[in-house]
Amino acid sequence: MALRLYDTKTAQLREFQPLEPGKVSLYYCGATVQGRPHVGHVRSAVAFDILARWLQHRGYQVTTVRNVTDIDDKILEKSGASYAEGFEPTEDYPAADPWFALAYRFEQIFNAAYDAVGVVRPSYEPRATGHITEMHALITRLIETGHAYPALDDSGDVYFDVHSWERYGELTHQSVDDMQDAPDADPRGKRDPRDFALWKGHKPGEPETAAWDSPWGWGRPGWHLECSAMSTKYLGETFDIHGGGRDLRFPHHENELAQSAAAGDGFARYWLHNGMVTYAAEKMSKSVGNTVSPDQMLTEAGPKAVRYWLASAHYRSELDYKPGALQEAESALERIENFLDRALPETDTAVASAELPSDFVEAMDDDLNVPAALAVLHQTVRAGNTALNSNDDAAAALAAQVHQMLQVLGINDVPEPAGADSGPTAEALSHLVEAQLAQRAEAKQAKDFARADAIRDQLATIGIQVEDTPSGAVWTLKGGA
């Protein structure tokens, strides 16, 4: 069975066929680094990370590009504000903060957030400001072909002429005439309010460092242009998959498509969009102020559980964040890991060669139906536990399958938080607990269950859970004691 993906542009499931046999080029929109990431950003990255991993699993050589928008109105605004009289600095926004320092600082925080849940770094991570030359070339082509024009006023802007491109609206299935004008639309030097900026002329008050020379005067790039210029540079004029959040479909992706196609490029062959993360059924976003940070999630559950939760709804569905959701994921994941601990006490080399269950493969091939794939994973865990309970040899093979499924979903690659498990502190703790457990074993031997239970309860109150197994007591450190 072939991999099928839902393509926004044609609004249907399409069998995936790469442009070049054996290779896949994937571009997905990263963040505008003007502030800290929230859960929605991480969800999107996890969705496309799983796509990349699945393509790789299917044998494709995948080239992944995720852009960094390191210059835009908000970045300049926030930087500008940090120089103003009476500015109150915060940890995130210090005083006298150059725009490039601000952008790079948040870029690193974004990367830390992606890393924390095991998102593989893309092949390339280009920044908008590093591709001004390529953008100029694209603007020039658009002006030459009559699809772009310098502003009619003296702003120094250059606009894309939406009426010059009759396919405009094809991605989101809208016609220009039906689009509602922005209530606060500033017509500036536009022929039509819906024309969008390719190049923004330098404005008085904006820093000199945020302006580049161009055939149309000093200025800086418009938002949409970078993705067209960079995807083409790194992946070619036509490439396989373009991804991003659903909220980017319009205007961002529509505009990207228009400017690239109008310039004669084939551009993306499949468009994939992930659903929004909501909070109390409302889209999580900075402007609404209902964001939850990756750090906050990580205080509620382990990083693997966070990734599990982010993947637990289909990538095109909305994912509603609510307190308790992460604990549920943690419980589910714990059952999986308990099984693996029991069935694969030591690293087994046979694990790597295990084949994925066909139902799992089928689910993933069906537009990355991760919830259905997880159902297969859980069924395998149950079968494995049953096998273990009856000393059936099948357990090891099932465990190997479970391991492989976790691998493909990227859950195994989530780094464990450093600290608790190793080092002198852990060593000392281990000795203390083992001593207690030895006493408890003695008490149990003597049928002094009251004392044995007292020891267990005492350990429980400091966050150490004791469980009796056929091979003796084992203990685990539980957070949040």
Place this chain on the structure above:
RNA sequence: GGUGGGGUGGCCGAGUGGUUAGGCAGCGGUCUGCAAAACCGUAUACGCGGGUUCGAAUCCCGUCCUCACCUCCA
């Protein structure tokens, strides 16, 4: 006004005509000194009203509610 999604059992969340999604939380049981873990069993379901069909959560019509985008947004 335009475009595109949704409304599934206590909660989350798959599923597009007939046979168990799955998880979490409950309840009962097995195991255990007691627990824990694990397994077994179990209840609660498809927004509302019509229609098509032998049969609909799934198709059609109507209706209500809701979300996203059209302005920066993963």
